[in-house]
Amino acid sequence: MRNLKKVLLVALILLLILVVLAFVLENQQPVSLLFLGWAGPQLPISVMMVLALLVGMLLGPGLSWFLRRTLRRKRV
Numbered sequence: 675m676r677n678l679k680k681v682l683l684v685a686l687i688l689l690l691i692l693v694v695l696a697f698v699l700e701n702q703q704p705v706s707l708l709f710l711g712w713a714g715p716q717l718p719i720s721v722m723m724v725l726a727l728l729v730g731m732l733l734g735p736g737l738s739w740f741l742r743r744t745l746r747r748k749r750v
Contacts, residue, residue: 698718701723702719703719704719705718705719705722
């Protein structure tokens, strides 16, 4: 049973890697992000998507931590 879980975990990780690789290979068109008059460098769409994902993964928990800390101080 223990080995089956490890095999399934490895298979799931490999499948995730293949999906990400396919996404990156299919989205190589260069785009430039324009925001408030500032134009970013031309990068592939996949890079922009991964950067947006990483920023969201950092901002979400950071904002949640900040709000929880602020509410905890108001209660005391």
